[in-house]
Amino acid sequence: MSAPALAHPPSARHALVLVAGNPNSGKSTVFNALSGARTRVANYPGVTIDRRSATVALTGGRAIELTDLPGTYSLAARSREEQIAVESLLGRGPRRPDAILVVADATALARALYLTIEILEIGHPVVIALNMTDEARRDGIDIDVERLEALTGARVIPTVASKGMGTDALRAALAAAIERPDVPRMPDVARSSALQADLAELEGLILSERVMERPQEARVWAQWLLLSLEHDFGDELTNIPASIRSGVHRVHERATAAGRNLDLEIIAGRYHLVDRVVSEVCRAPASARRSWTDRVDAFLTHRIGGAVAFAAVMMVVFQALFSWSEPAIAAIEDTVTAVQAFVSSVMPAGPLTSLIVDGVIAGVGNVVVFVPQIALLFLFIGLLEDLGYLARAAFVIDRVMRAVGLHGRAFVPMLSGFSCAIPAVMATRTLESRTDRLLTMLVLPLTSCSARLPIYVLVTATVFAPGSRVGFLSAGAMALFAMYALSVVAALTAAAVLRRTVLKGPAPTLVLELPPYRLPVFSVLLRGVWQRVRTFLLDAGTVILALTIILWVLLSYPKDPAVAAEAGQARAALASAALATEEREARLVEIESRENGAQLRHSVAGRVGRLIEPVIAPLGFDWRIGVGILGAFAAREVFVGTLGVVFDIAGADETNEPLRHVLRAATWPDGARLMTPLAGVSLMVFFVLACQCMSTVAIVKRESGGWRWPLFMVAYMTVLAYSASLLVYQVGSRLGWGL
Amino acid sequence: MSATSNRRPLARVPVGSTAIVSRVSGARRVVRRLLEMGLVPGTPVTVQREAPLGDPVELRVRNYALSIRRSDALGIEVE
16 A cells, blocks of 8 residues: 555655665664654555655754665665665655765674765765764774765764764764765776776666766666666566666676676775775774674574574564463453444444444454564564574574575564464565565465464364374374474475476575674664554555455345344244243344344355355365355454354354354255364365465555465465365265265 | 686685685676675685584675575685
């Protein structure tokens, strides 16, 4: 959804300052220190990176619009997301920036300077926040700030953003940079005459195509195109005229024929300048002393200690998602029930009340119920990321993940998927490449989330007689274990297959910085968590709410007046009968259950259930189970309640004995038993593999930036689930396991 | 280069040793990324340690820690 992006258009009155920097440079901390609590988060239209911006008052009363760019090591782009960041720097975005603030990690000056030089080449006024100077000093690194200013032509402000040091100086420097935007030139990057000729040729092409007007920006864009465009045109970069694409291709081919490598020439040329600047401004101890990061790593990435630490951390994260979120989730559910009861009691019974209670309030509940797990997961991810452990976790587990074509960083989202796919899909943002993100979010819903558990419990308790055993294990425990094993195998296999088919691309790789261990800044951490929750509520939440209401309509309409009339008569008869209060209550519940069941069978969903029976019968499911499956699209655990209603049992949960009884007694029209153990296994297999969760669809839509991938996900998972259940039931029946 | 120079892939450099990058080859995307992260020819790089399962490896380059897979380290020629 792009609505939030339009809610806060960048103010045209204020000067625009973009904030750039490497990941782990403390960019968010600097941004927060400058902006205070006035941050707005919006989407870049069409892509899935958040755009954080804030209006900031500078020294002297001037206000600026501060916009955060995604953290990056270079401007070369491999994805649409990165392209947008580059284009906003180059003035191809909505507006040209008035100044750039580069956040540089003083402990890794060379790497920070590479990005800084790329930005300086554009020609906007630049202010460098030389961050974490305290750490640099502790490591014995001494940086000559004045010399750095003289060499780069940028203002350099030493900061320790985590302690708020240097913030006022930064404000003053930004104000000065905007008021006196004459930029002293930095020394030219050394380039061979051949490279200069290549760049001049492309610069001329760009200017003649009128893509850009300023020669300096055109020259930077030419270098960016040379580095970013794939030779086989297999990149996802857009909005680049074909003539320019073929021009870049021609220049590359000519260089290759002459034995030159343009990537190397451009990058090495910049690093040549970086090395010159670093050698002039930075004095560091010849041999870095053994830092405490190194000592901690000796344990945390140790062959045995590292594995133990990894397992321990992941267990805590999983425990938090699975158990610690439980009280909050229960409280939300209780509140929703209480509000529903209250509204039902004060409003007259009727379709409007039903819409509000079972559609809108239930829908809002369906959204809010995810908040505890999302908040907890992002709290942990933020904490581990800021501490520096998340990168180590990826380092430790990468060997395992790469076997199926996944990135080491995909482990935490995959693990979270066993609790709930919604926060897990959101957590794929910690992956850098879009292909890795898509792959992970497409296979994530195959991990067996906690909402599947009630279904396993109901089915195993229904179809396996207590005490039935397979070997020394109870049949139920065996089935449960098999379902979890199936979900792991399915997720990993799907990843391996998708990587070789629809998400075929360059071999995934891991080039990962392992930042020094640092203490997190809690205000930044908590603000990050809140921003995630907020985006979820606004973007995915609206889709989930809408889907809940649509599903409610399908399960409620059309009504059968005959059923309502019959129930009315039964109630009237009951009212005039002489009965004890308890007896009367029980009969009322019975009448209502029968009415609800009859209405559901009469509804669109009920009819669709009957309609699809021929399709699902080969899986061992009759139309009533079909209705349950349709209802379960709201959330998997709803299957139990919907099945209860179809079988005239109100308020059923997975431990409900009457529901188990009816299910055991249920038969096909020919008298054959419906819920045989084989049908039960087939049903569980279906729920392991099917995308029975509209909230997952909504969040994948939000995170992939469109409907294409969520629809693909639903399609492949449905085919997979159907085929697997078909295989189980048909092969099982042939082998005589059906009874 | 001269036959006497001791050229070998970075993947063969033992943990704890330092070498100088002489050439980076392989898939263009990977090479470009490694170059951008500072592994340009002439840069000293130390193999700091390997992950518990032997892969990936942790390098120290330009005063920061970078982890890459062994398969990519094969394309980095050092001396």
